[in-house]
Amino acid sequence: MDLVVVGAAIISDGRLLSAQRAEPAHMAGGWELPGGKVDPGESDEEALVRECREELDIGIRLDRRVGGDWRLSGRSLLRVWTAAIVEGEPRALEHLALRWLTPDELYDVDWLPGDRPVIDELERLLKRTT
Numbered sequence: 367m368d369l370v371v372v373g374a375a376i377i378s379d380g381r382l383l384s385a386q387r388a389e390p391a392h393m394a395g396g397w398e399l400p401g402g403k404v405d406p407g408e409s410d411e412e413a414l415v416r417e418c419r420e421e422l423d424i425g426i427r428l429d430r431r432v433g434g435d436w437r438l439s440g441r442s443l444l445r446v447w448t449a450a451i452v453e454g455e456p457r458a459l460e461h462l463a464l465r466w467l468t469p470d471e472l473y474d475v476d477w478l479p480g481d482r483p484v485i486d487e488l489e490r491l492l493k494r495t496t
């Protein structure tokens with residue numbers, strides 16, 4: 367079975383929230399979408415809402431799926447949804463830093479390799495709607 371990782375493309379005022387990983391060592395410093403692994407018995411959507419609460423202390427509302435299954439290294443898949451904040455202000459409880467990126471700044475951070483095609487897709491989406 368593939369391991370499913372879910373990621374939230376949290377958008378506010380036309381900007382995308384990016385988060386810098388603190389661990390493991392080989393990924394530390396890389397930037398990602400908030401999210402994480404889906405637990406047994408949990409839906410993808412439930413996992414994403416839970417992870418954003420745990421990592422950022424915010425409530426989110428999922429909007430739409432971005433692409434299909436994005437292949438990460440090994441046997442992991444990344445599934446991404448756009449999302450809006452419905453409660454709270456993001457705080458980096460588990461990340462080194464958070465950064466809001468305008469469409470022109472999307473590539474200013476060093477995304478984890480598996481995220482790059484997703485960011486390409488999000489760039490198209492953000493540039494259509496802003």
Ligand SMILES: Nc1nc2c([nH]c(=O)n2[C@H]2C[C@H](O)[C@@H](COP(=O)(O)OP(=O)(O)OP(=O)(O)O)O2)c(=O)[nH]1
Binds near residue numbers: 397444480
């Ligand atoms: N959250 C997230 N993980 C990503 C992204 N891109 C990417 O390659 N990954 C990888 C990093 C990790 O190997 C894995 C996600 O695991 P995680 O450590 O964030 O998950 P988790 O919060 O459930 O962690 P844990 O319970 O195992 O500690 O997917 C992304 O955009 N967001």
